[in-house]
Amino acid sequence: MAIRILVNGASGKMGQLSVQTLSAHSDFDVVGKTGHQDDLAKAIKESRADVVLDFTTADVVLKNAEIILNAGVHPVIGTTGLIKEQIEALQAKAAKLKLGGLIVPNFSLGAVLVMKYAQAMAAYFPDVEIIEMHHPGKLDSPSGTAIYAAQKIAAQRKTKSSVSPNAREIIPGARGASYENIPLHAIRLPGLVAHLKILFGGKGETVTLQHDTIDRQCFMPGVILACQKVIHLNTLLYGLETIL
Numbered sequence: 001m002a003i004r005i006l007v008n009g010a011s012g013k014m015g016q017l018s019v020q021t022l023s024a025h026s027d028f029d030v031v032g033k034t035g036h037q038d039d040l041a042k043a044i045k046e047s048r049a050d051v052v053l054d055f056t057t058a059d060v061v062l063k064n065a066e067i068i069l070n071a072g073v074h075p076v077i078g079t080t081g082l083i084k085e086q087i088e089a090l091q092a093k094a095a096k097l098k099l100g101g102l103i104v105p106n107f108s109l110g111a112v113l114v115m116k117y118a119q120a121m122a123a124y125f126p127d128v129e130i131i132e133m134h135h136p137g138k139l140d141s142p143s144g145t146a147i148y149a150a151q152k153i154a155a156q157r158k159t160k161s162s163v164s165p166n167a168r169e170i171i172p173g174a175r176g177a178s179y180e181n182i183p184l185h186a187i188r189l190p191g192l193v194a195h196l197k198i199l200f201g202g203k204g205e206t207v208t209l210q211h212d213t214i215d216r217q218c219f220m221p222g223v224i225l226a227c228q229k230v231i232h233l234n235t236l237l238y239g240l241e242t243i244l
């Protein structure tokens with residue numbers, strides 16, 4: 001039987017592409033398409049969805065995730081901007097409800113593999129900086145992917161970076177944002193889609209891991225996989241690698 005999917009944020013760039021992709025796939029039946037003007041709880045009930053795929057905005061994603069869990073439906077959250085405490089709160093709520101779901105800051109397989117290699121590098125190269133570059137329409141910064149990369153790297157780093165404690169910013173913000181002493185730089189320019197660079201510095205060498213999203217199509221295999229697997233989960237997992 002086809003998995004019944006409601007796409008929230010269906011008229012957005014990711015929402016439209018997801019509706020198109022899932023509608024063309026025999027495993028899925030797209031039973032609902034909602035936007036900011038709709039009552040999500042009501043739409044879930046009326047559509048009898050099994051899964052809600054959310055591609056909305058950082059300011060509403062927490063509320064949406066709560067509504068989806070309260071409706072007893074599996075969430076696949078592609079919207080970025082959730083912070084650690086919010087993710088943990090949602091995981092606790094899902095555990096209480098014994099409901100499986102996925103929060104996926106990046107659906108691209110290439111980006112997920114870059115994270116994996118970045119984690120391996122971090123154990124040997126504690127000096128690291130992250131640059132993410134996106135189209136100017138992106139509302140949240142730094143990107144969910146950049147934050148996720150920083151979290152993964154921070155968890156593997158055995159020593160701290162060797163930047164001088166006396167270093168000072170002549171213009172505040174010159175060194176970017178900071179996640180556990182990992183500088184994060186966000187660039188917004190026309191012509192860009194979504195790009196990630198992780199730069200490691202060692203004695204006499206540097207290593208750069210780079211991922212470039214050329215087309216949003218790169219997210220679709222991950223979206224399909226997440227929507228297929230989520231109905232078999234009974235906890236709320238974070239990251240596409242948890243189901244690969």
Ligand SMILES: NC(=O)c1ccc[n+]([C@@H]2O[C@H](COP(=O)([O-])OP(=O)(O)OC[C@H]3O[C@@H](n4cnc5c(N)ncnc54)[C@H](OP(=O)(O)O)[C@@H]3O)[C@@H](O)[C@H]2O)c1
Pocket residue numbers: 008009010011012013014015034035036037055056057058060077078079080081104105106107108219
């Ligand atoms: N996980 C990944 O791999 C991945 C990849 C790319 C992007 N993203 C993230 O996905 C999100 C969407 O990106 P996008 O490029 O598709 O953005 P977008 O084109 O701006 O679309 C966002 C959509 O959200 C809808 N929306 C706003 N508030 C809403 C609400 N309260 N309830 C329901 N819908 C609401 C808007 O609908 P209306 O038209 O009704 O206003 C709009 O169509 C962003 O957070 C982005 O960072 C994630």
